[in-house]
Amino acid sequence: MKCDKCENQAAYTRKYSGQKLCSQCFSNSIVRKTAKTISKYNMIKHDELVAVAVSGGKDSLALLKIINEMALTHNFRIKAITIDEGIPGYRDEALEIVEKFCEELNVEHKVYAYKDLFELTLDEALDLRENKKTSSCSICGTLRRRAIDFAAKDIGANVIATGHNLDDTLQTFVINMLSGDTTKIGWMDPDTSANSLRKIKPFCEIYESEIVFYAFTNDIPFQSEPCPHMGEGIRTEIREFLNSLENQHSGIKNNLYQSILKVSQIVKKSNNKEKMICKKCGNGCTGDVCAVCNMVLKLKANQT
Numbered sequence: 001m002k003c004d005k006c007e008n009q010a011a012y013t014r015k016y017s018g019q020k021l022c023s024q025c026f027s028n029s030i031v032r033k034t035a036k037t038i039s040k041y042n043m044i045k046h047d048e049l050v051a052v053a054v055s056g057g058k059d060s061l062a063l064l065k066i067i068n069e070m071a072l073t074h075n076f077r078i079k080a081i082t083i084d085e086g087i088p089g090y091r092d093e094a095l096e097i098v099e100k101f102c103e104e105l106n107v108e109h110k111v112y113a114y115k116d117l118f119e120l121t122l123d124e125a126l127d128l129r130e131n132k133k134t135s136s137c138s139i140c141g142t143l144r145r146r147a148i149d150f151a152a153k154d155i156g157a158n159v160i161a162t163g164h165n166l167d168d169t170l171q172t173f174v175i176n177m178l179s180g181d182t183t184k185i186g187w188m189d190p191d192t193s194a195n196s197l198r199k200i201k202p203f204c205e206i207y208e209s210e211i212v213f214y215a216f217t218n219d220i221p222f223q224s225e226p227c228p229h230m231g232e233g234i235r236t237e238i239r240e241f242l243n244s245l246e247n248q249h250s251g252i253k254n255n256l257y258q259s260i261l262k263v264s265q266i267v268k269k270s271n272n273k274e275k276m277i278c279k280k281c282g283n284g285c286t287g288d289v290c291a292v293c294n295m296v297l298k299l300k301a302n303q304t
């Protein structure tokens with residue numbers, strides 16, 4: 001089977017389009033698609049410093065590689081940041097991988113720990129929660145958003161880039177729908193140009209399976225061990241459900257993504273709640289105290 005773009009043997013078939021590509025042409029297509037997404041949403045501007053949030057998983061390391069190559073030929077700079085949640089065993093391995101990869105790429109890298117920022121590791125926070133109804137990932141995700149914001153401001157970045165792919169977007173959309181959290185659907189619009197610290201997801205139009213293949217063909221040494229809390233939430237079930245739909249109906253993920261783009265823009269416009277300042281930390285929020293401070297205060301109240 002020959003590559004559709006050159007004389008080489010094809011190594012990958014895009015089921016939704018029928019396109020057959022060799023490893024090199026496949027990798028080029030991922031780089032091109034990423035660049036197209038960045039330029040379509042004007043994600044990075046001249047002279048900006050981009051904080052690339054690198055966890056040690058395939059998505060963030062692939063993003064770091066691609067965006068680093070872009071930075072070498074375009075007028076913007078990058079630095080890598082990693083959040084250490086304090087999950088024994090799991091994060092240590094990831095930190096080693098990220099450290100080594102950043103050194104290879106010659107990218108400056110800094111680690112920020114929950115323990116330093118919130119005086120609690122994730123495991124300590126989980127022990128303090130009142131009941132198990134609040135999932136590990138919802139506590140972790142709330143803390144991570146704040147930690148990444150802090151890290152980006154600390155290094156003086158204008159933009160935060162994360163490795164979220166198209167599948168992550170679909171899963172988050174379904175989770176928000178199932179939990180009745182329509183406000184968060186408005187946050188899913190990839191156009192973040194109105195924010196002072198912009199959050200960008202350059203892989204948001206690329207299937208997870210393609211990032212996996214990119215990481216393998218480019219010998220990216222990612223952490224394969226999943227987080228011990230991974231299976232606790234509903235995300236894994238939704239991921240499997242969407243994958244089985246895609247297997248039966250190629251391209252259905254792309255269709256859902258297009259719908260999310262439209263719906264998120266409409267919800268964003270109707271979300272115009274008055275912005276207030278959190279009394280505890282000074283970050284923007286919609287009440288007196290922001291969700292992060294609220295959660296940390298509640299957890300610490302359980303500490304004796």
Ligand code: SF4
Nearest residue numbers: 136137140227229230
């Ligand atoms: S799987 Fe959940 S608990 Fe583990 S790092 Fe991710 S968000 Fe945090």
Ligand SMILES: [Zn+2]
Nearest residue numbers: 003006022025
């Ligand atoms: Zn080719």
Ligand SMILES: [Zn+2]
Nearest residue numbers: 278281290293
């Ligand atoms: Zn706050």
